[in-house]
Each structure stands twice: as C-alpha cells, then as structure tokens.
Amino acid sequence: MHIVVCMKQVPDSAQIRVHPVTNTIMRQGVPTIINPYDLFALEEAMRLRDQFGGEVTVLTMGPPMAEDSLRKALTFGADRAVLLTDRTFAGSDTLATSFALASALSKIGEVFGPPSLVFTGKQTIDGDTAQVGPGIAKRLALHQLTYVARIVALDPDAATITVERRAEGGIQVLSTRLPALITMLEGVNEIRRGTLESAYRAACAEIVIWNAAAAGIGDLGKCGLRGSPTIVKKVFAPSPRAEKVQQLPTADLPAEAVAESVIREIFKRQPAIEGDLVRFSAGQ
Amino acid sequence: MTEVPKQASGPAGGRASTKRELPEHFKAYRHVWVVVECEHGVVHPVSFELLGEGRKLADKREVELAGVVLGSDPAAIAAAATACFEYGADRVYTVTDPALAHYRNEAYTKAVTDLVNSYKPEILLLGATAFGRDLAGSVATTLLTGLTADCTALAIDDEGSLAATRPTFGGSLLCTILTLNYRPQMATVRPRVLAMPVRRPGRHGQIIEHPLNLAESEIVTKILQFIADRDSNKAQLAYADIVVAGGLGLRSVENFERVKELAAVLGAEYGGSRPLVQKGWIAADRQIGQTGKTIRPKLYIAAGISGAIQHRVGVEGADLIVAINTDPNAQIFDFAHLGIVADAVTVLPALTVAFRKHLSVNRLAS
Incomplete structure (x- = not known):
C-alpha cells in the first residue's frame, strides 16, 4: 500500500x-x-x-x-x-x-x-x-x-x-x-x-x-500568484482600542484592596453582572 | 485564502491593478448567501450570526440576503427557514433529500455548488466549524473561486468587493483579502466572532426549493454511527457569560488552579492561551484565541496573558475585559478595559476571596 x-x-x-x-x-x-x-x-x-x-x-x-x-x-x-x-x-x-x-x-x-x-x-x-x-x-x-x-x-x-x-x-x-x-x-x-x-x-x-x-x-x-483568486490587499497590525485602558492603582496596595477595587469597577461598568452573580450564588 | 502573504509587500499588488474589470460571465452574480448549518434538527448559532452580518453586506450592496438550508426533514427545514427570515433573510433556498439527513461532504458539496451555479450569488458565507470548513474548501475548489478562512471582519470596500480580514502569520498581524475576479466571493467566520442579531418574529420571505439530483446509491461515504458528546465533558466557553483565563504569566500548572477557583466562584468557564495547551496545562478545547475558541462574554478576566493578536481576535467581542499582567507594556492593555499591573498569582486568589465575600453578603441581604 x-x-x-x-x-x-x-x-x-x-x-x-x-x-x-x-x-x-x-x-x-x-x-x-x-x-x-x-x-x-x-x-x-x-x-x-x-x-x-x-x-x-x-x-x-x-x-x-x-x-x-x-x-x-x-x-x-x-x-x-x-x-x-x-x-x-x-x-x-x-x-x-x-x-x-x-x-x-x-x-x-x-x-x-x-x-x-x-x-x-x-x-x-x-x-x-x-x-x-x-x-x-x-x-x-x-x-x-x-x-x-x-x-x-x-x-x-x-x-x-x-x-x-x-x-x-x-x-x-x-x-x-x-x-x-x-x-x-x-x-x-x-x-x-x-x-x-x-x-x-x-x-x-x-x-x-x-x-x-x-x-x-x-x-x-x-500556479502561484496568477492562479490564486484571492489577493492580499493589505497587511496591518491592529490599532489599540480607541478607549484607553483604565489602569487601577496597585502600587503599595495589598492584594485584598486591589481585588476590592477591581470588583467595584466591574460592577460599576457592568451592573447586570452583579445581579447575575447573586442569582448564581443563591442557586448554589 | 492566501496562507502566507508573500505578495503582501505593497498594497494592491500587480493583479489587483491589472484585472480590475470583472469577467463578463460573473456579472450576473448577485446577492449574499449564508449556508445554514442545521444538524440534528438544530441550527448552529453561527448561522444566525452570519445572517446578521450578511444583512449589513446585502444592504450595502443593495441586494438580497438568502439562507441555504439543506436536510432531510421537511419540518426541520421549514423551522430553519422561518428562523432565517426572522434573522434577516429575504429568501431561503432549500434542498430536501434523505441523502442530506446528516452532513456528508459529497452530498452537501453537490447541493451547494448546484445552487450556486443555478442562482449565482456574489457572496457565499459559511461558519468556520467542522461542518463549514469541510464543506467550504470543497465548494470553493469545485467552483474554482477564492475562499478566505476564519475571518474576523467582513466589509464591502469602495469598489463593491467583499473585504475579508483575518489574522495572518500565526496570528501576529491582520490582513485584508479580496477575491476580485471570481465569483462567488467566499468566506468563513468562526462562531461568536460576529454579534448575534436581533430576531424579528413574523418577518417573512420567499422559499425556493431545489432538487439534489443525487441518489444515495451514488454516494460512496456512509455514516455508520453518530456518537454525541456528553455535555458534561464539553467546555461551553464560546457561549459563557463570564470567562476566566490564564497564560504563561501564571508560571506553573499548579498556579493555574487559581484560575479554576475564581471561575468556580463566578459560575464561569475557564480557559487559557495557546502556549498552555502546548504545555499540556489545559485541554485543547479550552484554548481561547484565533486557533481555539472565540468568546463574547459579558466579563472576561485574563490573568498573565500577554495578549498577542491571535488571542486578541478571540476575545475582542467581550463586553468588559479585565487584564492582570506584571508587564505594564503587555499588548493586552491595548484592548483591555480595566488593567491591573500586578502578579496574577497573588491577585487571583484575592479576587476569589473578595467575590465570595461580596456574594455571600448580598445573598444574606436578598
């Protein structure tokens, strides 16, 4: 074979x-x-x-x-x-x-x-x-x-x-x-x-x-380029997101304080997540 | 699809400028089509995502949007056609035949290529699933046209062509690809790359039935059995609301446990970047990124992930991206919403404790 x-x-x-x-x-x-x-x-x-x-x-x-x-x-x-x-x-x-x-x-x-x-x-x-x-x-x-x-x-x-x-x-x-x-x-x-x-x-x-x-x-x-129906129009690196990242302070802070500020910021930006989590947690 | 864009030295290379006029026999090709993936009576969500994007492309081109539904069960096909209309299709082409009961390359390739040759769409989109990738390559080769795989963005350019963008060089850069002088222009898109469109109940359209013209006795490949995956074994990453993922910044497979612990408290799915699969820390179906799963969760927490393009294109659809990395210049901070410059190995357990505390307090309060 x-x-x-x-x-x-x-x-x-x-x-x-x-x-x-x-x-x-x-x-x-x-x-x-x-x-x-x-x-x-x-x-x-x-x-x-x-x-x-x-x-x-x-x-x-x-x-x-x-x-x-x-x-x-x-x-x-x-x-x-x-x-x-x-x-x-x-x-x-x-x-x-x-x-x-x-x-x-x-x-x-x-x-x-x-x-x-x-x-x-x-x-x-x-x-x-x-x-x-x-x-x-x-x-x-x-x-x-x-x-x-x-x-x-x-x-x-x-x-x-x-x-x-x-x-x-x-x-x-x-x-x-x-x-x-x-x-x-x-x-x-x-x-x-x-x-x-x-x-x-x-x-x-x-x-x-x-x-x-x-x-x-x-x-x-x-063959090759001539036999290829697709052409590459451009090659590029993606640009950073227009909205800059919000860096939370971490210097000299204990991990607990950092974690609290992260959670606060998550719930502030996506309030629905808090409700979802509470419901999930209650169902456990 | 051009694999390594050797010809990418300049924008619009030789062919783009020399063969501008579409050959006469392709000028009849109009309208945007989506091949709908309908297996075991269920339409794969990627098909609706493609209809949503296809609607935008069709509107820009001022043409119609059509779904292609193949199968054996008239009731399932009718239900899928209704869903297509409600997700934006103007027409649905159906082929109903016992030979199409389950996906097989021969029968499905014949059905789709016959439809294309009969009704001549200018754009043909498929999901980049095991189904779409198996089918698209055969259809494109049969029709001798261009196919761009795993696109992360589709658009109509100034000259009315489909501009398909995808990662290249192993996901380190993006490239935009055109199929100028052949029709249809074909592309596949992975599940969850495109947003799910709004369903509009009661929206109607026209159904066009087409025969398969292929007898079962002519089909060589037979399906002996289908062994469905047990749900408990499957990572539900693609459709999870919250995803926690780790990268090499975690330094050891033991530290990866911190990712799983946080995911458990949040009822989230966990995953990781490509190097973790290569190191054997996580299973391949938990890889997040261009060559793994594309995700669109409400919340994505990336711990110790540098954020190479191939990862970025897999997570950019997330509503909120929280990145933890010791390197303030890590690429992940180019597209994260919230950044924490710190060691993920310390921050993850603190987050787990804090979330647990927060949720138990809230539970008592409610």
Whole structure:
C-alpha cells in the first residue's frame, strides 16, 4: 500500500516577532519546523504502513530549504521524499496550492505507484485555513475524511476504510472507499523517535526534487500568484482600542484592596453582572 | 485564502491593478448567501450570526440576503427557514433529500455548488466549524473561486468587493483579502466572532426549493454511527457569560488552579492561551484565541496573558475585559478595559476571596 503525506514547512510561529515601531514582521532568524499538525498525519501513515506493509512518501511544496523538513520526516521513518519547488509557485493561495500538490500527487502516482491514502494535518499553524486538504481531495476525486480522530478499520484489498471523525457536537463514524484523503486531528498519536538506521538512511537519501514541468504541470496560469483568486490587499497590525485602558492603582496596595477595587469597577461598568452573580450564588 | 502573504509587500499588488474589470460571465452574480448549518434538527448559532452580518453586506450592496438550508426533514427545514427570515433573510433556498439527513461532504458539496451555479450569488458565507470548513474548501475548489478562512471582519470596500480580514502569520498581524475576479466571493467566520442579531418574529420571505439530483446509491461515504458528546465533558466557553483565563504569566500548572477557583466562584468557564495547551496545562478545547475558541462574554478576566493578536481576535467581542499582567507594556492593555499591573498569582486568589465575600453578603441581604 502506498501512502502519501503532504507536509508544510512553516516558521515556528512562537518565535515570530513584530517590529514594535514599523509593525513589520521580523523574519530574520526565525527557525522553520514541520507544521506540527502534519506530524500526527505522518505518524498515522507510518503506523498503517507498519501494519499493512507498503511505503510512505512525504511531499512538500516550498522553497529549496524545505528539504530540511523532508529529511527530518525521513529520519522519523518515511520511505521517500518529494520536494515540489519552483518560482512559479510563489504567492500561491490555497486554490493554487491544492492545484500544484494535486498535480504532484498524480505524478507521484505515475512514478511510484498510485496512493491508496493521502494524509495531511488538519491545518497549518501559519495559514490556519484547513482548506488545502479538501482542495486536493476534490481535485483528485479522493473521498474526503477531515478531522479524523481514529482509523477504526482499513482493508487495502477490499479498498475500504472506516474512521471516527470529529464533527460538531459529536463523533461521526464514517466508512468510505479508497483512495481517500484524511486530515488528521491533533493529539491522536505521538510522532516516533527515529531509529539510528532511519537517521543514517535520511542523511544519505536522495530527495526527489521536481519543478513545475517535472511534476507534469503544463498550465502555469493555475500556479502561484496568477492562479490564486484571492489577493492580499493589505497587511496591518491592529490599532489599540480607541478607549484607553483604565489602569487601577496597585502600587503599595495589598492584594485584598486591589481585588476590592477591581470588583467595584466591574460592577460599576457592568451592573447586570452583579445581579447575575447573586442569582448564581443563591442557586448554589 | 492566501496562507502566507508573500505578495503582501505593497498594497494592491500587480493583479489587483491589472484585472480590475470583472469577467463578463460573473456579472450576473448577485446577492449574499449564508449556508445554514442545521444538524440534528438544530441550527448552529453561527448561522444566525452570519445572517446578521450578511444583512449589513446585502444592504450595502443593495441586494438580497438568502439562507441555504439543506436536510432531510421537511419540518426541520421549514423551522430553519422561518428562523432565517426572522434573522434577516429575504429568501431561503432549500434542498430536501434523505441523502442530506446528516452532513456528508459529497452530498452537501453537490447541493451547494448546484445552487450556486443555478442562482449565482456574489457572496457565499459559511461558519468556520467542522461542518463549514469541510464543506467550504470543497465548494470553493469545485467552483474554482477564492475562499478566505476564519475571518474576523467582513466589509464591502469602495469598489463593491467583499473585504475579508483575518489574522495572518500565526496570528501576529491582520490582513485584508479580496477575491476580485471570481465569483462567488467566499468566506468563513468562526462562531461568536460576529454579534448575534436581533430576531424579528413574523418577518417573512420567499422559499425556493431545489432538487439534489443525487441518489444515495451514488454516494460512496456512509455514516455508520453518530456518537454525541456528553455535555458534561464539553467546555461551553464560546457561549459563557463570564470567562476566566490564564497564560504563561501564571508560571506553573499548579498556579493555574487559581484560575479554576475564581471561575468556580463566578459560575464561569475557564480557559487559557495557546502556549498552555502546548504545555499540556489545559485541554485543547479550552484554548481561547484565533486557533481555539472565540468568546463574547459579558466579563472576561485574563490573568498573565500577554495578549498577542491571535488571542486578541478571540476575545475582542467581550463586553468588559479585565487584564492582570506584571508587564505594564503587555499588548493586552491595548484592548483591555480595566488593567491591573500586578502578579496574577497573588491577585487571583484575592479576587476569589473578595467575590465570595461580596456574594455571600448580598445573598444574606436578598
């Protein structure tokens, strides 16, 4: 069974800083990581491979330095890595991204065998859109299973899969046919530590690097900025609320006095809250 | 939706200025639509929030507002349609079919894309829930149009386009996104980001029924079971009247107990900022902010939270924000109403004691 995991290399958002004066992003020195949500997808894919046999290919679209994330995935235990990189892809929105990745997935199918399952994380931590997975599924007519919490059953020979999906207000148990696309929920497994052997293999491995042409993309108008229906009109930092914060005095005051003044001010500004609280308290 | 705005170096980049004229075949697209999320006979409140905002957008564009209601039970659909009218819709498009009994991507994508292709709305809004996020990506890809996820503000710009604002760069900045040359312009908005509109009983509109044209036998994915969440396990953060939350300023998971104690006295829900989830101090469903829950309580108490944009957009709808932080320059004081520059670890227990005392006195008095 062939499984492909789509990953993204993202800036470690915990370390992004905004310049206090110019309000621009200070990108220098921000380290990149594999999008943390994608690691749950990678681990789940490797577990299925270990159970049913086959191969896990990791695929990413990004600049040449995204090779670091692919090599990391090989260290964890992926079998093959494909990097889709081309200036043409710069500025892709989610529609253009799903086009490029779907094209590469088709090419992967031709070269390395068609995947039965495609995995992605539930979203990325930089874009947070959760749109690329469904976009790929639609373009390749893969059965779409988003927010999967657990794979209940998989039968590669019968080409069927049953999963638990996190829905509004509960868990949906869904069954469908392969090939399918799964976006994996976070926290459902823990990425394994790579073995010494996989680390060695990763260090020596040759990463498959494709540009648009190599991935079989003929229509460059569907890529990058040109292929993106959305445009970013402006990027900005929000301005402080017009009404300035009222700082309550705290210097040299005991915590009890501060607390009393906070409560007084809350009830003064929102008188209804006092009544609500008294009713709640009386009902206890 | 543009993930990382690499092209964001200047306002209105190349495409914005070169392709100003909307292609001829899109000029027939008019009116604002909201896809109503109706599961298990109940309309998700986010759908009404979207109708409230959709009404403003439609008025600005001088077009109609419509709800899209899909399902299998005619009575539930009729009730949802009535609610749509009372929350501001002029029309409701319905598709009634046994295959739509519960949400499934294939059937719902077909229903919505068929409706769009038949009736051509210029704006299509969905809630950014598990339902809306699963559906919107498929619909946008099928229609090959632009989709902006998790918007925090929607507006009509000077040229009549939908200007959708959302956090970017992991929530450190905001960006405004347009879909200039494609229709419909699609956006999702998370629950509680928009205010709940006033319901106007007796308000009526026109219902337009549309067939699904898809047999159950053609749908590959089957629902075997639905396991409803037990209410006791669920954090009711999004709709709580009072929320107390903690951040890294609390310094330890033990100190986070002070947040829970204050919440208990106030009958409030408790939550925390994103780093606390990453540290494992709180469950993911208690995260407040852009990637967690958006809240609109009457009172929000933020203890030891710095107030990054991704947190700010999740709490800005609160009526009263009280922030406790040792750093007088913390970003949270940019949008809090009441500020207390002090150590939350000392102030929280003092607040708990003082509230308890205050309420017991009041209870005796009443």
